[in-house]
Amino acid sequence: MSNPLATxxxxxxxxxxxxxxxxxxxxxxxxxxxxxxxxxxxxxxDAILQIGHYERDYLGGYRNARKAAEMAxxxxxxxxxxxxxxxxKFDDVLAALDAGFTSVMIDGSALPLSENIRLARRVVETxxxxxxxxxxxxxxxxxxxxxxxxxxEFQTDPAEARxxxxxxxxxxxxxxxxxAHGFYKSVPKINIARLRExxxxxxxxxxxxxxxxxxxxxVAEAILNGVAKVNICTEFIAAYGKGYVDAQASGQFKCNxxxxxxxxxxxxxxxxxxxxxxxxRAQ
Numbered sequence: 001m002s003n004p005l006a007t008x009x010x011x012x013x014x015x016x017x018x019x020x021x022x023x024x025x026x027x028x029x030x031x032x033x034x035x036x037x038x039x040x041x042x043x044x045x046d047a048i049l050q051i052g053h054y055e056r057d058y059l060g061g062y063r064n065a066r067k068a069a070e071m072a073x074x075x076x077x078x079x080x081x082x083x084x085x086x087x088x089k090f091d092d093v094l095a096a097l098d099a100g101f102t103s104v105m106i107d108g109s110a111l112p113l114s115e116n117i118r119l120a121r122r123v124v125e126t127x128x129x130x131x132x133x134x135x136x137x138x139x140x141x142x143x144x145x146x147x148x149x150x151x152x153e154f155q156t157d158p159a160e161a162r163x164x165x166x167x168x169x170x171x172x173x174x175x176x177x178x179x180a181h182g183f184y185k186s187v188p189k190i191n192i193a194r195l196r197e198x199x200x201x202x203x204x205x206x207x208x209x210x211x212x213x214x215x216x217x218x219v220a221e222a223i224l225n226g227v228a229k230v231n232i233c234t235e236f237i238a239a240y241g242k243g244y245v246d247a248q249a250s251g252q253f254k255c256n257x258x259x260x261x262x263x264x265x266x267x268x269x270x271x272x273x274x275x276x277x278x279x280x281r282a283q
Contacts, residue, residue: 004070006079008103008229009133009171011046012205016228021208021279024048024083025272026233027065028055031265032240033072039272041077045280047272048103048229050083053092062099070100083135085231093123097130105135105174113138113160120168135207135229138164139176155194162201172205172229177222179210190218192225199226207231211275212238220281232275236268243267 008022015022027033027049040047049069051059059065066082073080083103084096093104106123108116120136127134139156156175165173175198177191199206205228211219212234219230243264247253253260 003100003102004073004076004080005066005100005102006046006073006081007131007133008048008081008083008135011048011079011081012133012172012228015046016205016226019224020281021223021228021230022046022048023272023275023279024050024085024207024229024231025236026050026052026055026085026231027068027072028058030068030071031261032236032268033068034075035265035269036272037072037076037080039269039276040080041075043273043276043280044078045276046079046081047076047276048081048083050085050231052085052233062096062101066100081133086137090119090122090126094126097127097132101132103133103135105137107137107174109137109139109174109176113164117164117167120164120170124169133171135172135174136164136168136170137174137176137207137209155191156198158194158197158201161198165202165204170204172207173202174207174209177208179208179214188214188218190214190222192218192221195222195225195227202226205229212236216278219278223279223281230275230279232272235271235275239268239271240264 011022025036033049036047036049051065069082081103082101084101085105086107087093088107093106096104104127106120108119124134138161139154154176177195178189206226207229208222208227209231211230211232244260247260247263
């Protein structure tokens with residue numbers, strides 16, 4: 001039986017050429033994976049299912065994540081990629097590739113540039129043996145992942161981005177331009193000017209992490225300037241939670257699977273559709 005999962009490389013290259021983006025949504029279960037696949041069908045869109053260490057542990061490992069993603073991909077009419085998000089260790093990348101992931105992210109952004117390049121190059125060489133695509137990160141984001149408070153001084157340097165891509169051969173580059181992981185505590189200052197400088201130096205697709213809560217006009221502008229993948233985690237989880245709360249507040253609520261879990265999934269699916277609509281606005 002052929003693998004129903006796609007890789008990100010061609011998916012993102014096509015998106016950047018069209019000045020649109022593919023949504024990458026963190027998932028942790030069958031129903032969260034299906035919410036993304038069903039939304040993608042309704043929007044006629046590609047989609048990326050991704051997990052970090054929280055989701056990996058919740059699912060009981062990389063192989064279970066692959067099984068859930070494959071089930072979602074089998075109902076999807078367009079491409080669905082399975083991506084490892086924010087792996088900091090080579091061993092985690094290798095475990096995900098062995099489990100059947102079609103894309104991996106190696107995050108060496110906290111390392112000196114030379115070490116980040118060396119690590120990313122090693123991952124690219126390894127992933128090629130599996131036919132998998134590779135995302136890396138240059139610059140660091142504020143918020144949950146990196147605990148960076150003064151984000152501006154850690155934003156991606158355009159000249160370093162050019163060097164990094166040339167010396168590693170990565171398929172996509174996550175950049176720091178003022179977004180943050182998690183919900184914002186104040187209005188973010190998204191540095192579109194810096195993004196334009198990076199895009200002028202780097203021809204591969206760029207990735208916007210910290211997409212949850214980022215103003216829609218800034219997301220749209222980022223996509224027009226080279227971003228081809230936008231990560232959504234916090235908003236997706238929050239949509240599920242709100243669906244559960246609202247369902248129980250209804251006078252018609254019944255404690256059964258469709259009455260509770262179905263409402264969460266439906267709310268999350270609508271969130272995914274709204275993001276996909278935003279990401280493909282240029283079409």
